[in-house]
Structure formats: C-alpha cells, structure tokens
Amino acid sequence: xxxxxxxxxxxxxxxxxxxxxxxxxxxxxxxxxxxxxxxxxxxxxxxxxxxxxxxxxxxxxxxxxxxxxxxxxxxxxxxxxxxxxxxxxxxxxxxxxxxxxxxxxxxxxxxxxxxxxxxxxxxxxxxxxxxxxxxxxxxxxxxxxxxxxxxxxxxxxxxxxxxxxxxxxxxxxxxxxxxxxxxxxxxxxxxxxxxxxxxxxxxxxxxxxxxxxxxxxxxxxxxxxxxxxxxxxxxxxxxxxx
Amino acid sequence: xxxxxxxxxxxxxxxxxxxxxxxxxxxxxxxxxxxxxxxxxxxxxxxxxxxxxxxxxxxxxxxxxxxxxxxxxxxxxxxxxxxxxxxxxxxxxxxxxxxxxxxxxxxxxxxxxxxxxxxxxxxxxxxxxxxxxxxxxxxxxxxxxxxxxxxxxxxxxxxxxxxxxxxxxxxxxxxxxxxxxxxxxxxxxxxxxxxxxxxxxxxxxxxxxxxxxxxxxxxxxxxxxxxxxxxxxxxxxxxxxx
DNA sequence: TGGGCGCCTTGACCTCGGTCAAATCGCCAC
DNA sequence: GTGGCGATTTGACCGAGGTCAAGGCGCCCA
Numbered sequence: 001x002x003x004x005x006x007x008x009x010x011x012x013x014x015x016x017x018x019x020x021x022x023x024x025x026x027x028x029x030x031x032x033x034x035x036x037x038x039x040x041x042x043x044x045x046x047x048x049x050x051x052x053x054x055x056x057x058x059x060x061x062x063x064x065x066x067x068x069x070x071x072x073x074x075x076x077x078x079x080x081x082x083x084x085x086x087x088x089x090x091x092x093x094x095x096x097x098x099x100x101x102x103x104x105x106x107x108x109x110x111x112x113x114x115x116x117x118x119x120x121x122x123x124x125x126x127x128x129x130x131x132x133x134x135x136x137x138x139x140x141x142x143x144x145x146x147x148x149x150x151x152x153x154x155x156x157x158x159x160x161x162x163x164x165x166x167x168x169x170x171x172x173x174x175x176x177x178x179x180x181x182x183x184x185x186x187x188x189x190x191x192x193x194x195x196x197x198x199x200x201x202x203x204x205x206x207x208x209x210x211x212x213x214x215x216x217x218x219x220x221x222x223x224x225x226x227x228x229x230x231x232x233x234x235x236x237x238x239x240x241x242x
Numbered sequence: 243x244x245x246x247x248x249x250x251x252x253x254x255x256x257x258x259x260x261x262x263x264x265x266x267x268x269x270x271x272x273x274x275x276x277x278x279x280x281x282x283x284x285x286x287x288x289x290x291x292x293x294x295x296x297x298x299x300x301x302x303x304x305x306x307x308x309x310x311x312x313x314x315x316x317x318x319x320x321x322x323x324x325x326x327x328x329x330x331x332x333x334x335x336x337x338x339x340x341x342x343x344x345x346x347x348x349x350x351x352x353x354x355x356x357x358x359x360x361x362x363x364x365x366x367x368x369x370x371x372x373x374x375x376x377x378x379x380x381x382x383x384x385x386x387x388x389x390x391x392x393x394x395x396x397x398x399x400x401x402x403x404x405x406x407x408x409x410x411x412x413x414x415x416x417x418x419x420x421x422x423x424x425x426x427x428x429x430x431x432x433x434x435x436x437x438x439x440x441x442x443x444x445x446x447x448x449x450x451x452x453x454x455x456x457x458x459x460x461x462x463x464x465x466x467x468x469x470x471x472x473x474x475x476x477x478x479x480x481x482x483x484x
Numbered sequence: 485t486g487g488g489c490g491c492c493t494t495g496a497c498c499t500c501g502g503t504c505a506a507a508t509c510g511c512c513a514c
Numbered sequence: 515g516t517g518g519c520g521a522t523t524t525g526a527c528c529g530a531g532g533t534c535a536a537g538g539c540g541c542c543c544a
Contacts, residue, residue: 070392074475078395080388096381102388128370135373138380139338145387146322146344150312152394153320153439157501189522197395202501204523220510220522233316399531431492444531446493462492462540486544493538500531508523514516
C-alpha cells in the first residue's frame with residue numbers, strides 16, 4: 001500500500017491521521033515521509049511505548065485498538081481511553097520534547113505504521129505548518145478526554161457502560177432507529193472495567209442488570225442491542241465533532 | 243503594563259501563556275499583538291464564553307480563577323477543571339474553527355486580557371509557528387485532564403479532595419515538609435463538589451471525616467493543613483511536568 | 485436589631501458499587 | 515476426552531457516597 005506510486009497523494013493509507021499529515025507536505029517531502037514509514041503488527045498485550053520512556057517514534061494505527069494507560073507512584077493505574085484505527089500516537093512526547101506520560105498498550109491485535117523521530121524532526125524543521133497537524137490531533141484528544149471526564153463526574157456505571165458500548169459501533173448514531181443489532185466487543189471484560197473505573201465483578205453485575213431490564217443482551221463479546229434508543233441517549237457525549 | 247515600551251519584550255504581562263505567544267513574534271508583530279490587547283475584569287458568576295457559541299476572542303487569565311464546564315443534552319453538567327492565572331482560553335475553538343465545547347465560568351473574580359479573533363488570524367497567517375504555541379497549551383491541558391480523569395477512575399472522594407486541595411497551594415510540593423500551613427480556598431463548596439463529581443452534602447461529610455482524622459481542619463474557606471504529607475502523597479498526579 | 489437569604493452542615497435512609505472468595509465457563513494442548 | 519488455566523460470573527457482605535429534607539450559620543440590608 002505504501003509503495004504504490006499513488007496519483008492522489010492525499011490517500012495513501014487507511015489511517016486518517018497519517019493522511020492528514022501527508023497533506024501538509026509538498027510532493028517531495030511527502031515521499032520522504034512515506035519512504036521513512038514502516039509497518040508492524042502488534043499482538044494483544046504488547047505495548048507501543050511506556051510511561052516515562054523518552055519517545056523515539058511516531059505511531060499511526062491502521063487497524064486494531066490501543067489503550068492509553070496512566071499509572072501513579074501509589075500503584076494506581078487507569079485506562080484513560082481508547083485509540084482506534086486512524087489515530088496517531090507519540091506526537092505528544094515528541095512535540096513536547098518530554099517523556100511519554102502514558103503507556104500505550106495494545107488491546108486488540110493492531111497494525112501500526114511507524115516513523116522515526118529523526119525523520120519527523122527533519123520534516124518539521126522544513127515545514128512549520130507540520131505542527132498544525134499535531135495541534136488538530138491534540139484538540140481532538142482533549143475534547144474526547146473531556147467528554148470522558150464529564151461522564152465520570154456525572155454518570156452512573158450503567159450509563160457509562162451504555163455510552164462505552166455506543167463507541168464500538170457507528171450504527172448507534174445512524175438512522176436505522178429501532179432496529180435491534182449486534183456489536184462485537186474488541187476487548188475483554190477487565191479492560192472494559194478499567195475504562196469504566198470499576199472491576200470485572202461489578203461490571204458483570206451491571207451487565208446482568210441490563211440483561212434483566214431487556215435493554216442489551218451480552219453473550220461473551222457479542223452484544224445484542226435490543227433497545228437502540230437507550231444507547232443513543234448515552235452516545236451523544238462521545239461524538240463531539242472532530 | 244501593556245503600554246510601556248518594554249526593553250524585554252518577552253515579559254510584558256503576568257500571564258505565562260500570553261508571554262509564550264509573544265515570544266514567537268518578531269518585534270513588529272509583537273507590537274501589533276500588544277496593541278490589540280485589552281484588559282477586562284470579570285466578577286464571580288460571569289462567563290467568558292458558552293458551550294455552543296462561536297468563538298470571537300482569545301482570552302488570557304492574568305489573575306483569578308475560571309472553570310470549564312461541559313453540559314450534555316440530558317441536562318448533566320460537569321465542572322471539568324480549573325484554569326488559573328497564566329492560562330489561555332478560546333484558542334481551541336479558534337484553531338479548530340468550531341464552536342466552544344465548554345463554558346468558561348468565572349469562579350473567582352478575574353482579570354482577563356482579550357485579543358480579537360481577527361487580529362489573531364492575521365498574525366497566525368504571517369507566523370506559521372504561532373500554532374506551535376497553541377499546541378503547547380493543548381498538550382498541557384490534555385495532560386492535566388488525563389490526570390484528573392485517571393484520578394476519577396481510581397481514587398476515592400477523600401483522596402480526590404486532598405489532591406484538589408493540593409492544587410490550591412504550591413507549598414504542598416515545597417520542601418518545608420512537616421510544617422502545618424493554611425490554604426485559602428478561592429471557590430465555594432458547590433464548585434468544589436462539582437469538581438470532585440459529588441454534591442455539597444457528601445463533600446461536607448468527607449471534610450468532617452478529614453477533620454476527625456486530624457489531617458486537615460476546615461473553617462469556611464480557610465483550610466489548616468495539619469499533616470502536609472497526606473496532601474503531598476495525593477498532589478503528585480497533578481504536577482505533571484509542563 | 486431583626487428579618488431574609490445564601491451557603492453550609494447534619495440527619496436519616498438507602499442504593500450503588502467495592503471486595504474477596506468460590507464457582508463456572510471457554511478454550512487450548514496433550 | 516481431560517486437565518489446566520485464564521476469563522467471567524455469582525454469592526455474601528458491607529462501606530462509600532447519593533438524596534432529600536431540616537437545621538444552623540453568616541452576612542447584608544432595612
């Protein structure tokens with residue numbers, strides 16, 4: 001995919017963030033950028049980078065799912081949010097010239113494009129608008145993190161779970177209103193629990209309650225949504241315009 | 243302060259963010275920027291801008307305290323975080339060309355510098371590194387919001403309160419370890435409760451518990467810290483390096 | 485000096501969700 | 515199949531914190 005001499009240099013990858021950066025470069029620099037890109041597959045459980053490390057690379061998620069985790073010295077560890085296909089990672093530490101503030105752990109097997117810091121520095125030096133791209137990434141991340149934060153401040157576990165479910169399927173915001181449909185969860189219960197700030201036991205109980213109320217039926221990682229409007233109501237927070 | 247012909251153009255205001263932007267401009271543009279700046283005092287309860295509005299101005303907090311609040315259509319409203327003297331507001335909506343995602347409400351009487359969007363646009367057009375400044379602001383905000391998020395995901399109300407107290411006094415991270423000292427809270431209970439994701443009643447009970455345990459003694463807005471090490475332990479999350 | 489009005493605290497009550505241990509399920513290798 | 519192991523659910527228990535209403539306190543103003 002990266003080697004084909006594309007006629008339309010704006011769409012050379014399946015990663016939105018990658019394309020957004022590429023669009024800010026002239027043909028020549030775009031070639032440099034593409035040539036410096038390599039692709040790697042990461043299995044579940046692997047980490048792209050760890051909190052405290054200095055940043056060496058810029059990452060672009062082509063497929064899969066990566067979680068950002070933050071720990072403190074008291075031993076607490078929180079799974080802050082998910083990064084999906086199309087997103088970029090590592091730009092924060094590179095731009096700030098600081099260590100990674102979070103650990104990026106692979107939650108579902110992911111295909112990732114990688115560009116080394118040195119190439120990036122070289123390009124950024126020649127293209128001052130380059131940082132405009134990162135600014136866009138940061139603003140999106142900030143908005144989403146604030147949405148999550150707002151939810152943690154106000155919503156109950158049950159509603160947070162519904163809202164999280166809504167994240168995993170774009171049909172939730174689609175038009176086919178009252179149709180039941182199925183979502184395939186890409187991650188396991190422990191991770192879901194971490195994202196919600198709870199533990200697998202409590203999560204399991206909440207799922208049982210939803211089941212009993214007839215809203216949503218869980219079967220392992222398959223989730224049958226019986227009342228889409230319940231999800232829709234909760235979904236809104238996450239879909240800030242990007 | 244803004245009119246004096248400064249010899250050292252880097253430090254013309256008491257606002258760190260303002261100075262950071264100014265430093266990215268040459269002498270000429272810096273003058274344009276300064277001349278376009280006006281100062282305004284906002285009393286408690288006023289808002290700088292509201293969620294959903296289009297952004298017309300860039301704000302710099304010289305003194306006081308501003309809170310960012312996010313509401314959703316279900317009627318929930320969360321006070322996300324505090325913006326203190328030195329911070330900038332409004333750059334997100336301007337940069338993204340979108341509406342404000344949050345409401346900025348004045349929690350403690352504030353002195354604010356204001357620059358109109360049109361001037362900013364003009365300057366940003368001539369100075370492509372300008373967005374690098376905003377990127378820095380966004381990365382800081384993101385880090386802090388993540389820290390708050392992590393705390394909400396893992397910590398109990400009591401510990402979140404201690405951590406919030408620590409925010410209000412830099413002595414907490416200082417060296418004078420075991421000395422008791424006093425903090426003057428700039429905001430009222432309701433706002434504290436909102437920041438912690440709780441209500442005044444529960445907050446009051448938590449305060450009473452801290453009082454009984456001999457850690458911290460509240461007297462209205464005056465807080466006597468008896469065991470600084472208790473605060474120190476919690477403070478760490480918020481002081482990510484900027 | 486005595487309302488009046490916010491702000492804050494307290495009481496009573498109860499639900500949500502945390503904790504720990506045991507049981508069950510699902511999956512893979514042998 | 516069968517044992518093993520991790521993932522998930524369930525049970526039993528209980529504590530943190532939500533809710534609503536009443537009470538106290540401080541402050542301003544007439």
